[in-house]
Amino acid sequence: xxxxxxxxxxxxxxxxxxxxxxxxxxxxxxxxxxxxxxxxxxxxxxxxxxxxxxxxxxxxxxxxxxxxxxxxxxxxxxxxxxxxxxxxxxxxxxxxxxxxxxxxxxxxxxxxxxxxxxxxxxxxxxxxxxxxxxxxxxxxxxxxxxxxxxxxxxxxxxxxxxxxxxxxxxxxxxxxxxxxxxxxxxxxxxxxxxxxxxxxxxxxxxxxxxxxxxxxxxxxxxxxxxxxxxxxxxxxxxxxxxxxxxxxxxxxxxxxxxxxxxxx
Amino acid sequence: xxxxxxxxxxxxxxxxxxxxxxxxxxxxxxxxxxxxxxxxxxxxxxxxxxxxxxxxxxxxxxxxxxxxxxxxxxxxxxxxxxxxxxxxxxxxxxxxxxxxxxxxxxxxxxxxxxxxxxxxxxxxxxxxxxxxxxxxxxxxxxxxxxxxxxxxxxxxxx
Ligand SMILES: Cc1cc2nc3c(=O)[nH]c(=O)nc-3n(C[C@H](O)[C@H](O)[C@H](O)COP(=O)(O)OP(=O)(O)OC[C@H]3O[C@@H](n4cnc5c(N)ncnc54)[C@H](O)[C@@H]3O)c2cc1C
Ligand code: FES
Ligand code: FES
Numbered sequence: 001x002x003x004x005x006x007x008x009x010x011x012x013x014x015x016x017x018x019x020x021x022x023x024x025x026x027x028x029x030x031x032x033x034x035x036x037x038x039x040x041x042x043x044x045x046x047x048x049x050x051x052x053x054x055x056x057x058x059x060x061x062x063x064x065x066x067x068x069x070x071x072x073x074x075x076x077x078x079x080x081x082x083x084x085x086x087x088x089x090x091x092x093x094x095x096x097x098x099x100x101x102x103x104x105x106x107x108x109x110x111x112x113x114x115x116x117x118x119x120x121x122x123x124x125x126x127x128x129x130x131x132x133x134x135x136x137x138x139x140x141x142x143x144x145x146x147x148x149x150x151x152x153x154x155x156x157x158x159x160x161x162x163x164x165x166x167x168x169x170x171x172x173x174x175x176x177x178x179x180x181x182x183x184x185x186x187x188x189x190x191x192x193x194x195x196x197x198x199x200x201x202x203x204x205x206x207x208x209x210x211x212x213x214x215x216x217x218x219x220x221x222x223x224x225x226x227x228x229x230x231x232x233x234x235x236x237x238x239x240x241x242x243x244x245x246x247x248x249x250x251x252x253x254x255x256x257x258x259x260x261x262x263x264x
Numbered sequence: 265x266x267x268x269x270x271x272x273x274x275x276x277x278x279x280x281x282x283x284x285x286x287x288x289x290x291x292x293x294x295x296x297x298x299x300x301x302x303x304x305x306x307x308x309x310x311x312x313x314x315x316x317x318x319x320x321x322x323x324x325x326x327x328x329x330x331x332x333x334x335x336x337x338x339x340x341x342x343x344x345x346x347x348x349x350x351x352x353x354x355x356x357x358x359x360x361x362x363x364x365x366x367x368x369x370x371x372x373x374x375x376x377x378x379x380x381x382x383x384x385x386x387x388x389x390x391x392x393x394x395x396x397x398x399x400x401x402x403x404x405x406x407x408x409x410x411x412x413x414x415x416x417x418x419x420x421x422x
Contacts, residue, residue, distance in 0.1 A: 005265045006284040006330055027331075034287075034326050035308050047284075051331065075320070099396025100377060101311060104320040105327060179309075181395070 001037045005046040012055050012158060015048045016135050019156040022046035026158055028071055028110035031102050056109070056160055059083060064193070065131075065163040066090070070109025075100070077108060087128075089170040089188070093120050096174065098181050109159040115151045115207060117238070118182035122208040123172060124164070127188030127200035131163040148206040167192050169222075171259040174203070175251050177242055185248050187211075187255040189263075191222060199256060204237045204248045214256050224261040228253060269333040273298070274342030282329055288322075289313045291329035292339060300340040300369050304398070311397030314370035315339050321377035323396070340369035343376075351417035352376060352410075361410030363401035371397050375411045383419055385412065 005022065009015035015026065024046025027033060036042040050056055056071040059082050066086050068077060077083055078095035097103055097111075097120050111121040112132060125132065125141045132139040135158045144152045153159070167190045174186030183203035190198050199214040217226045234249035243251070270279040273296060280295055292298045292315070301324060304312030308326040315324045316338040343350035352372050355361065362368040371394065378385060378393035385393065390408045399407060 001285045003265065003283065003285055006267055006328075008330075008333075027328075030327050030331060031308070034328060037285075038287075038306070049331070099311070100374065100393060101314055101321045101323045101396045102308070104317070104377075105322050 002040065002043045004037075004044055006049065007046065008049045008052050011053060012135050012160060015050060015053065015158055016156055018046070018048045019158070022048075023155065024048055026050050026113070028107040028113075029073060029105035031098070031106035032110060032114045032116065050109075050158070061086065062163065065165050067133075067161050067163045068108055069161050070159040071107045072109075074098075074103035074106050074108070074111075078103065086166050087164055087170060089172050089190075090124055090164065093124055093172040093188075096120065096172075096176075108162060112162065113151060113153060113159055115145050115147075115149050116182070117148050117206050117208075118177070118180075118184070118186075118203040119208075120172070120174065120183060120186055120202065123183075123186050123188035123200045123202040125162060125200075126208050126210060127172070127190045127198050128164045128167060128170060129190075129192070129198060130165065132159055133161045133163060134159050142210075145207045150207070165192065168195070169263045171262045173255045173259040173262065175255060177203075184243055185251040185255060187252060187259055189214075189218065189227075189256055189259040191218075195219075197222065201252055204252060206238070211252060211256070214252070218256075218260065222260060224257040224264070227257040227260050230256075267330050267333075269330050271332050271334060272336045274338060284328070284330060286329045287325055288315070288327050288329045288332050288337070289324035291332075292324060292337070298339050298341050302366055302369055304366065304370075309398070310367070310370075311374060311394075312367050312370040314373040314397065316373055316376065319377070319380060321374045321396075338373070338376075340372060343372070352379070352414035355414030355417060356407070356410040359406045359410035359413055361402065361407045367397060367399040367401075371399065371407055371411075375414060378411065379415045379418055383415060385415060387412070 025044040027047040058069045074094045074097045083091045170190035172188045174183040177184045186202040188200045197218040199211045202208045232249040234245040237245040239245040268281045302312040304310035313325040
């Protein structure tokens with residue numbers, strides 16, 4: 001790992017000022033960033049540790065949304081009674097990330113800022129049409145995930161919380177890569193309060209995306225059979241040693257059907 | 265850049281000035297000579313380096329020592345009392361839950377995180393709970409038995 005300066009920020013304002021001054025990067029749980037720095041895939045000159053900032057913690061209901069603070073850890077979210085009661089799909093998703101040790105450190109904000117092509121949280125953000133709240137404003141989920149490890153965040157922008165509209169029903173099902181535990185493909189299916197259907201797919205392309213054919217089919221009939229009947233085009237999907245684009249396309253339909261079936 | 269960090273390790277307060285890039289596992293092994301915490305993969309995959317940070321299992325190869333500042337760290341060396349093995353350690357020995365022993369410190373620390381949440385875990389809970397710990401020798405069966413036996417001994421205050 002290359003040497004770096006480390007600052008423990010006391011507040012969001014302090015962290016933002018440090019980032020603006022130094023061009024550094026925020027450090028949340030370190031479960032992606034520390035590994036990337038060890039491999040010298042990332043070499044920030046300054047790290048600003050967010051873990052001591054009280055404003056970034058907590059889970060609360062705000063109107064019709066469930067708001068989760070950026071530095072809430074996956075394990076905390078998986079265990080939170082509020083989350084289990086309002087949007088159980090989020091608790092399930094958080095509880096299926098990596099392994100216990102990763103969930104004890106890794107945070108929701110870090111996962112979303114990182115936009116790993118196979119990460120789980122981006123599927124929930126896009127699938128529920130969540131709002132990413134930062135120190136500079138608010139981002140709608142559509143348009144936030146721009147590409148592989150690329151988001152709409154500015155270089156000194158800090159995610160402070162994520163607001164998830166409470167859906168009528170939602171479920172996330174992933175096919176785990178048995179070695180890394182990330183999603184080989186993961187599908188988040190949601191039926192909003194007004195009945196609108198959103199389907200977000202992770203693990204299958206450079207960034208999470210919405211699957212229009214599945215959304216259209218499930219809007220007509222919210223059933224596993226309707227999802228199964230959709231033929232997903234492999235064009236533009238990722239292929240690697242784990243799975244071909246065609247296999248991933250097949251999994252999208254299968255997992256969407258399983259997600260819907262789990263809600264009946 | 266160096267940073268001054270203070271934490272409690274196995275109940276003992278420690279304070280040191282280290283390079284900011286020092287990993288927790290490097291701090292434990294190199295600065296404190298607590299070599300019971302092993303480095304298997306050094307990439308966050310195998311769990312050999314698992315320690316407890318405020319009671320929760322974490323991979324010490326994937327966090328900075330500075331991230332543990334102010335916390336209570338427990339390593340495998342902190343479990344035995346006056347020369348008597350902790351019930352979870354004793355159960356691993358009893359059940360042949362180890363062969364080469366390289367993964368064992370991490371397995372034991374993960375088992376303690378698990379048992380704190382599930383005092384009487386069934387087999388499936390143990391297998392899922394130890395998902396972040398790899399063993400290249402045992403085939404896991406005896407590890408699962410050991411964790412269940414260790415949990416039972418802990419319930420009886422052993
Ligand atoms: C073995 C292993 C298995 C894993 N399995 C999965 C899995 O199954 N599914 C999954 O989704 N993930 C998985 N992960 C990744 C894990 O979820 C990480 O915790 C997560 O991707 C990053 O969160 P973090 O808090 O650790 O962020 P860090 O590693 O600290 O930071 C990641 C990036 O986000 C930036 N950042 C962090 N917080 C903020 C913020 N508030 N505002 C702006 N930028 C910020 C950092 O600057 C950095 O660029 C796995 C990781 C490991 C090591
Ligand atoms: S050495 Fe830390 S996870 Fe393998
Ligand atoms: S006993 Fe050898 S790796 Fe587990």
